[in-house]
Amino acid sequence: MSTPPTTSASFGSARNLAASRSQGPHTSMFLRMLLRAAVLRRGRATSALLAVVVAAAAATAMLTLFVDVQSKLQREFRNFGANIIIVGRDGAPLPADTLPRVESTLTGRGLVAPFAMVVARTGDGQPIVVAGADFDRVRQLDRWWSVDNWPSAPQQALIGVRARSIISSSAAAATSQPFDLSFQGHVIHLRPAGTVQTGAAEDSRIYLSTSDFFAWTGVKPSTIEVAANGSADEVTAIMHQLSQAVPAADVHPVRQIMEGEARVLGKTRSTLVAATVLIILTAALCVLSTLMGWVFDRRRDFAIMKALGASQRLLNGFFAAEAAALGATGAVIGFIVGIGIAAWIGRVNFHAPLEPRFSVLPIVVAVSIAVTLLSAILPISLLRRVQPAVILRGE
Amino acid sequence: MFVRLVYESFRRQKRRKLLAGAAITLGVTVATAMIAVATDIGDKINRELRTIGANLLVTPQEDSLDVEIGGVNLKPPSDGAFLDEADLPKIKSTFWHNNIVGFAPMLPVNVKIERDGQQPDVTLLGTYFAKQLSFGKDNFTTGVRSTHPWWRVSGAWPGDNSRDILIGEKLAGRLGEKSGNELSVSGRQFRVSGILSTGAAEDDQIVAPLAIAQEILGKPGAVRRVYVSALTKPEDALARRDPKSLSGPMYDRWYCSPYPQSIAYQLQEAIPHSHAEQIRQVAQNEGTVLTRIEGLIFLITLAALLASALAVSAAMATAIFERRAEVGLMKALGASKLAVASIFFAEATLLALIGGLVGFAAGGLLARQIGRSIFDSQIGIQPVLLPVVLVVAVLVTFAGSAAAIRRAVQLDPVFALRGEL
Numbered sequence: 001m002s003t004p005p006t007t008s009a010s011f012g013s014a015r016n017l018a019a020s021r022s023q024g025p026h027t028s029m030f031l032r033m034l035l036r037a038a039v040l041r042r043g044r045a046t047s048a049l050l051a052v053v054v055a056a057a058a059a060t061a062m063l064t065l066f067v068d069v070q071s072k073l074q075r076e077f078r079n080f081g082a083n084i085i086i087v088g089r090d091g092a093p094l095p096a097d098t099l100p101r102v103e104s105t106l107t108g109r110g111l112v113a114p115f116a117m118v119v120a121r122t123g124d125g126q127p128i129v130v131a132g133a134d135f136d137r138v139r140q141l142d143r144w145w146s147v148d149n150w151p152s153a154p155q156q157a158l159i160g161v162r163a164r165s166i167i168s169s170s171a172a173a174a175t176s177q178p179f180d181l182s183f184q185g186h187v188i189h190l191r192p193a194g195t196v197q198t199g200a201a202e203d204s205r206i207y208l209s210t211s212d213f214f215a216w217t218g219v220k221p222s223t224i225e226v227a228a229n230g231s232a233d234e235v236t237a238i239m240h241q242l243s244q245a246v247p248a249a250d251v252h253p254v255r256q257i258m259e260g261e262a263r264v265l266g267k268t269r270s271t272l273v274a275a276t277v278l279i280i281l282t283a284a285l286c287v288l289s290t291l292m293g294w295v296f297d298r299r300r301d302f303a304i305m306k307a308l309g310a311s312q313r314l315l316n317g318f319f320a321a322e323a324a325a326l327g328a329t330g331a332v333i334g335f336i337v338g339i340g341i342a343a344w345i346g347r348v349n350f351h352a353p354l355e356p357r358f359s360v361l362p363i364v365v366a367v368s369i370a371v372t373l374l375s376a377i378l379p380i381s382l383l384r385r386v387q388p389a390v391i392l393r394g395e
Numbered sequence: 396m397f398v399r400l401v402y403e404s405f406r407r408q409k410r411r412k413l414l415a416g417a418a419i420t421l422g423v424t425v426a427t428a429m430i431a432v433a434t435d436i437g438d439k440i441n442r443e444l445r446t447i448g449a450n451l452l453v454t455p456q457e458d459s460l461d462v463e464i465g466g467v468n469l470k471p472p473s474d475g476a477f478l479d480e481a482d483l484p485k486i487k488s489t490f491w492h493n494n495i496v497g498f499a500p501m502l503p504v505n506v507k508i509e510r511d512g513q514q515p516d517v518t519l520l521g522t523y524f525a526k527q528l529s530f531g532k533d534n535f536t537t538g539v540r541s542t543h544p545w546w547r548v549s550g551a552w553p554g555d556n557s558r559d560i561l562i563g564e565k566l567a568g569r570l571g572e573k574s575g576n577e578l579s580v581s582g583r584q585f586r587v588s589g590i591l592s593t594g595a596a597e598d599d600q601i602v603a604p605l606a607i608a609q610e611i612l613g614k615p616g617a618v619r620r621v622y623v624s625a626l627t628k629p630e631d632a633l634a635r636r637d638p639k640s641l642s643g644p645m646y647d648r649w650y651c652s653p654y655p656q657s658i659a660y661q662l663q664e665a666i667p668h669s670h671a672e673q674i675r676q677v678a679q680n681e682g683t684v685l686t687r688i689e690g691l692i693f694l695i696t697l698a699a700l701l702a703s704a705l706a707v708s709a710a711m712a713t714a715i716f717e718r719r720a721e722v723g724l725m726k727a728l729g730a731s732k733l734a735v736a737s738i739f740f741a742e743a744t745l746l747a748l749i750g751g752l753v754g755f756a757a758g759g760l761l762a763r764q765i766g767r768s769i770f771d772s773q774i775g776i777q778p779v780l781l782p783v784v785l786v787v788a789v790l791v792t793f794a795g796s797a798a799a800i801r802r803a804v805q806l807d808p809v810f811a812l813r814g815e816l
Binding site for chain 2: 044047051054055058061062065069072073076077079080081090117119126127128129142144145146162163165166197198199200201204252253254255256257259260263264267268270271272274275278279281282283285286289290292293294296297341345348349350
């Protein structure tokens with residue numbers, strides 16, 4: 001007679017317990033267990049966290065570099081000078097408004113330098129190519145020009161190293177004494193400012209400022225060199241826009257530069273991909289082995305919890321939550337460290353800061369949590385079939 | 396007893412040893428592959444950079460000025476000095492001949508195309524396409540196809556001894572010529588074997604085998620300039636010094652470094668009456684690009700080495716931590732700390748050596764695979780690296796185990812055996 005109420009009472013109390021577990025005290029107990037696990041076994045928890053931090057830092061640094069290195073190297077390649085040339089169609093001169101049109105199309109996405117050229121005669125009748133150039137622009141666009149002194153005043157000329165001999169018999173006189181040039185009967189009196197050496201056609205020319213050149217010859221620029229920034233696709237797009245903006249001109253790429261750039265960048269990127277995959281794989285395996293060891297090591301906790309009546313789901317949840325918390329914390333710390341490493345590499349190697357890419361953060365966090373979860377679940381599923389008593393007896 | 400302990404430990408704890416060994420092997424594989432890639436990347440990228448074209452130019456010493464606008468030479472063609480074609484193979488006699496990827500002689504002549512009663516003036520450029528040359532016992536192929544890789548031909552490249560020519564695409568468009576046509580140039584008949592596209596002055600020119608240009612000019616063996624494509628080392632302070640001002644040993648170092656300047660100097664020595672100079676646009680800038688990429692890969696290799704060292708350490712620490720009970724038992728049976736530690740270190744060394752050997756081989760294969768798939772050429776691994784890699788593997792394994800071994804050894808056997816702590 002007395003048994004049914006007892007059973008119903010114990011049933012009731014069990015239900016109450018279950019109900020109370022699913023509320024406040026349960027959650028706080030859960031949190032406490034998580035926290036205590038980290039605090040009590042500080043050494044193991046720290047080493048596991050360290051592994052995650054290292055992996056996340058390596059991944060962040062590599063991903064940031066991977067995105068940024070492209071643009072950094074593209075900038076290095078712009079030192080090779082123009083990648084687009086604009087010339088008049090079939091030798092015709094460029095329309096007068098070409099330069100402003102090109103500049104408004106480009107809107108800061110690159111550098112522009114116009115050149116004009118004629119064949120003039122020296123004092124004793126020798127032919128020589130004289131070019132008009134905007135020196136400020138040339139200085140930025142053609143950085144490989146080795147110039148000892150750029151012209152700064154009107155009527156000053158920049159002499160190619162091989163053109164020196166034609167102006168004067170001695171090299172010293174060629175860089176100091178004034179000389180005359182004539183073009184179609186017009187004579188200009190020039191003073192040499194310095195010499196230019198490039199190892200190419202520029203060495204046999206004389207360069208004047210655009211204003212001096214136009215006042216003397218009346219010839220407008222016939223060539224515009226453009227160094228457009230960006231990836232191959234962006235440069236092609238710019239080229240397309242330019243040929244629409246100046247339909248009277250012939251816009252063509254400097255294939256030599258564009259193809260070389262594409263090849264070198266492509267190979268560097270592939271090498272980076274290979275290195276990134278290798279490094280992230282190593283780091284992930286490091287996390288996997290450390291965490292698996294850690295969880296395996298705590299099989300006694302696992303057994304005690306099980307013996308006290310924790311369900312398999314609760315246990316799974318506990319270890320998964322622990323792993324996820326570890327993964328998330330490690331990923332955030334690792335992200336900060338990784339950005340630091342990437343910035344350092346950027347400063348040391350490219351002398352330019354690398355911008356932190358926060359778009360990398362969710363990827364790193366997600367992958368870290370995935371790896372930590374995996375490395376927690378694997379040992380748990382192994383332990384699942386084992387009786388708690390066996391573990392507690394230490395077998 | 397010691398040997399038996401180590402042996403049994405390997406025999407009975409296969410899973411743990413396999414895990415730790417796998418971590419070491421993987422770490423060494425990644426490290427070896429990255430070191431191989433890093434040591435070879437400079438050479439590989441240098442070769443890729445050669446697609447930008449020649450970086451050195453050889454001209455006659457007494458050359459008069461070029462009067463050239465947009466690829467049209469306004470100077471009488473017979474004017475000025477020439478180099479002798481017979482001297483060109485001597486380029487392969489220079490100290491850095493292995494670094495010379497290719498060279499292409501150029502001889503521009505002004506010609507008249509005869510068609511429909513009109514006679515437009517054009518430049519005909521004589522050059523090598525893929526010419527077979529030999530110097531001593533050395534046979535090699537050189538020409539614009541290696542020095543100017545961005546030149547495209549629709550049709551066929553002419554043979555170097557043929558009477559075939561290429562026409563630049565703009566000129567062909569103006570003349571309405573197609574490949575396979577016959578063209579009369581300055582009183583001679585040639586077959587157009589292809590249309591050339593370069594994106595530069597050659598698009599308006601005719602390009603022909605060197606012998607044809609020499610025949611039209613009436614100067615057999617004449618060459619106006621030679622483009623040389625060489626693998627160079629980025630310029631530094633020493634490179635910019637004047638060789639005449641350098642003392643004996645410094646001069647030797649300058650001469651024996653593949654700077655653009657020293658290769659130019661050696662070309663000048665090899666070819667009589669010549670002047671060689673770097674083409675600064677190419678030579679200067681490829682140096683910077685090369686330095687940047689090398690630096691980047693070097694830093695990344697450092698990161699990879701660090702990551703693999705940490706992976707190995709972590710795996711070792713875990714492996715030892717799992718064996719506290721064993722340590723407790725040994726200590727309870729009276730083993731000294733030193734004896735216990737030496738067993739662990741012996742095991743670590745064995746693991747590191749096996750893992751290092753396997754990892755080195757795997758890393759070599761990996762590097763080879765990377766080289767083949769990215770650069771279409773081998774990335775070799777120096778056998779000299781093997782002892783270095785092994786020593787580093789042992790050191791890293793030791794470093795990784797040291798802290799864990801110390802803690803395991805200091806543990807009170809009672810706690811360890813009861814499974815506490």
